[in-house]
Amino acid sequence: MLVVLLGSGVASAEDPVQASAADDPTTTSVVFNDDLDLRYWRVDERLPDPADLPVFNYVEQVNRLNATVVSGRWGLAMQLDEVALLANRYVLDGVLYVERDLVAAGTPSLFPPGSDVYVNLEKIRGSFETKIATVQLGDTYVAFGRGLALNLNRNVDIDIDTSVQGTKVVLRPGAWDLSLVAGQANRQQVSQDIPNDEIYGDLRHAIAGLRAERFGLGPAHVGAHGVFYNFVDEPGWGPGIEGIGTGPDVVTGGVTTELVGVGGVDWFAEGDVFGYGPDQPSPLGPEAPDLGYGLYASAAAYPGAFVVLVEGKRYFQTERVNATLTPELYEVAVAPTLEYERVITEDSSAAVNSNDITGGRVQVDWAAVPGELVPNATVAVFRDDDLTVLHFNDVPETIVHPIVGIEWIAAETSLLANVGYRWDLRDGTAGGADRHLHGDLLLHVPLPGALMGAVSLYGEWFRWGNNPLQQSDYYEVETGWTLLYGSRLALTAYADQTTNPLVNSTGNIDEQTYAAIELQVKPAPDWTVKAFYGAYKAGIRCSGGQCRRLPGFDGARLSVVGGF
Amino acid sequence: MPRRVLFALLSAGGCVPQLYTTVPPEPVNDWDAPVNSWTLSEPPPGLAPEGYEVGQVVPDLRLPDQFGEEVALWQFYGSVVLIDIATLWCAPCQALAEDAEETWEDYRDQGFVYLTVMQENLEGDPPEPEDIELWVENYALTSPVLADGDKVAWDAIKNNAYPAVLLIGRDLVVAERIDPPTAETVREAIEGAL
Numbered sequence: 001m002l003v004v005l006l007g008s009g010v011a012s013a014e015d016p017v018q019a020s021a022a023d024d025p026t027t028t029s030v031v032f033n034d035d036l037d038l039r040y041w042r043v044d045e046r047l048p049d050p051a052d053l054p055v056f057n058y059v060e061q062v063n064r065l066n067a068t069v070v071s072g073r074w075g076l077a078m079q080l081d082e083v084a085l086l087a088n089r090y091v092l093d094g095v096l097y098v099e100r101d102l103v104a105a106g107t108p109s110l111f112p113p114g115s116d117v118y119v120n121l122e123k124i125r126g127s128f129e130t131k132i133a134t135v136q137l138g139d140t141y142v143a144f145g146r147g148l149a150l151n152l153n154r155n156v157d158i159d160i161d162t163s164v165q166g167t168k169v170v171l172r173p174g175a176w177d178l179s180l181v182a183g184q185a186n187r188q189q190v191s192q193d194i195p196n197d198e199i200y201g202d203l204r205h206a207i208a209g210l211r212a213e214r215f216g217l218g219p220a221h222v223g224a225h226g227v228f229y230n231f232v233d234e235p236g237w238g239p240g241i242e243g244i245g246t247g248p249d250v251v252t253g254g255v256t257t258e259l260v261g262v263g264g265v266d267w268f269a270e271g272d273v274f275g276y277g278p279d280q281p282s283p284l285g286p287e288a289p290d291l292g293y294g295l296y297a298s299a300a301a302y303p304g305a306f307v308v309l310v311e312g313k314r315y316f317q318t319e320r321v322n323a324t325l326t327p328e329l330y331e332v333a334v335a336p337t338l339e340y341e342r343v344i345t346e347d348s349s350a351a352v353n354s355n356d357i358t359g360g361r362v363q364v365d366w367a368a369v370p371g372e373l374v375p376n377a378t379v380a381v382f383r384d385d386d387l388t389v390l391h392f393n394d395v396p397e398t399i400v401h402p403i404v405g406i407e408w409i410a411a412e413t414s415l416l417a418n419v420g421y422r423w424d425l426r427d428g429t430a431g432g433a434d435r436h437l438h439g440d441l442l443l444h445v446p447l448p449g450a451l452m453g454a455v456s457l458y459g460e461w462f463r464w465g466n467n468p469l470q471q472s473d474y475y476e477v478e479t480g481w482t483l484l485y486g487s488r489l490a491l492t493a494y495a496d497q498t499t500n501p502l503v504n505s506t507g508n509i510d511e512q513t514y515a516a517i518e519l520q521v522k523p524a525p526d527w528t529v530k531a532f533y534g535a536y537k538a539g540i541r542c543s544g545g546q547c548r549r550l551p552g553f554d555g556a557r558l559s560v561v562g563g564f
Numbered sequence: 565m566p567r568r569v570l571f572a573l574l575s576a577g578g579c580v581p582q583l584y585t586t587v588p589p590e591p592v593n594d595w596d597a598p599v600n601s602w603t604l605s606e607p608p609p610g611l612a613p614e615g616y617e618v619g620q621v622v623p624d625l626r627l628p629d630q631f632g633e634e635v636a637l638w639q640f641y642g643s644v645v646l647i648d649i650a651t652l653w654c655a656p657c658q659a660l661a662e663d664a665e666e667t668w669e670d671y672r673d674q675g676f677v678y679l680t681v682m683q684e685n686l687e688g689d690p691p692e693p694e695d696i697e698l699w700v701e702n703y704a705l706t707s708p709v710l711a712d713g714d715k716v717a718w719d720a721i722k723n724n725a726y727p728a729v730l731l732i733g734r735d736l737v738v739a740e741r742i743d744p745p746t747a748e749t750v751r752e753a754i755e756g757a758l
Contacts, residue, residue, distance in 0.1 A: 105617065198722075281744075281746060281748045281749055281752075283744070283746060285747075285748070286748050323744050324744070326725075326743075326744060327722060327723060327725065327743050327744075329723060346655075350655065388659055388746075389655065389656050389659060389744075389746075390655045390656060391655060391659075392655045392658070468658075468702050469652050469653070469658060469686055469698065469699075469702060470686065471653055471686050472686065472687060501653070501686070501687040501688040501689070502653060502688055503688075504688070504724065549724065551724070
């Protein structure tokens, strides 16, 4: 299946490259953060002769160094990535063989072609900030409204980091915020979570956007924005710059309205229109219109001990803007999907990436015992009329997904638990329904002495509807058992099992069972050292509105993260 | 001389002189024609396989078809070939297959071949003959469908994503990697190459 990225909301924007003005203009600060990862990969592949030597095992070393300098209103930040492969080649009968190419042919590199080392100054940004203006030159991040039209942020959980390399100017005159961004997409080359191989250069898509917001119109905040995209087919600076003159491939425009505390409710609404050029084929087919639109609204109320959140969406050809980028594993526009990210599967990813979907979600949290016991319930209902690309179903379907959960805190004991059932009912009787039962739990309990125990459990049982090429039903179980000593020491044992045939990894206990152990030490507040040995399974991981498929791992891993 | 395998424990190509040369692919001077029912045209002698990148001569994939006969990719020299590397379980592969037969029929008279290369069955395992038959019957295909359980064509896959769709020119050079691979983008690419 296509490895597509999914959206369920505005992605988090953790930005260690942030350079902001200091309150005291006379001080200068210099901060470094380093993330070193050393991985020993065990590979099952063997040569025909000799067949007993693990020739293809190798070591991957990745380092990410972030440096930030702030002096008064000026700032400079950069990120330097480096990756090296060791034991990546062998000699057989006098002939040297390279097991994998770290860098794809034609990719610019400081090192000769065929090298097992790659270094990249991935991000760099200079900034100047006052109370009414911020100017950034270099790599910047941006999101307009709830992200339907433009949402490029750094997602540390799944190691997606695509910035706009160019200019960002924010003016704050009075009750206004005016944002202008223009530049080219700069995708992160080096990954710290997935194996690095065939690193290729950037397709520098042109992006330009403008947003104006007016605050304090009574309880209302309003905004309007426009975004232009021009996508390129070839890597390098040239195609990106030439593309600017050929006209945009996609033009979006949108408005947002926020009302705070009106009728005791916080309201938000956003509407965006997408105009697609002839070079942007629609997944819905050649008869699909060249326009798309997205509508999102939410209402949050706080009656008594309850928090009630109601959200609705209507998206038609909004994912089409991301279709060109699927091989590059990121999205430029990430709209709220209203889905429970933890349980997104190959099947439910179709609805998350749908180009024709309508739905809503209601979530109720009840502070039964404030600060101690908060049960919650959620129900989401969607109508998905898209049958293309990721959809296995041949007819439209109605999705119903209730979830109940609880958050319980009592002194040093805490419990977070959720149970849900997702039901994808296909129109008519022939298609049946995909059914997904899932549950997750995180429990912390105090133990004698200064010890604390933590248990993390996740389970799911998935049953397919009726497909012409019928897949197998499956279950998955993930467990983690942790012993903590204060905040500086943690020992965790993992055990996973899956019967999902689409999981592209093999267990180290048996084909379906994985086990591992990890020791985490914090020698200082800003330093974390982790040592991992064992295996974990492949799967989809979602965070902050985007998802990606992560491969499994079998081997040993050492990571050191620290700041100075 | 007994075969020996040495490990290179440290390789930092930028810091040490290159003490070796990699072996270039061997040119094929005596091409062995397979026996099957499909179009067969001998490639020029001395052609050397290069890879699956655009501009490279595609390797001579040799895989069994739905009739159990060996098919060689190079036997289609002189035709425009669309290689659709797929799995039975993937939804976009199934979506693309819906139009495969019609695409094959529309362009075959102009020297076009639609070649499906199946790498996994519904369980994610190497496809058996009955899995190929299931695919052929479900989509009513009369074009070649090859079983690649050993994933000989794995190097054509990018980012573990299926389907991987390549358009090969009449000279067996990769003309285009079609992304995203939809019925429309596939037809557009084929018409541009014919």
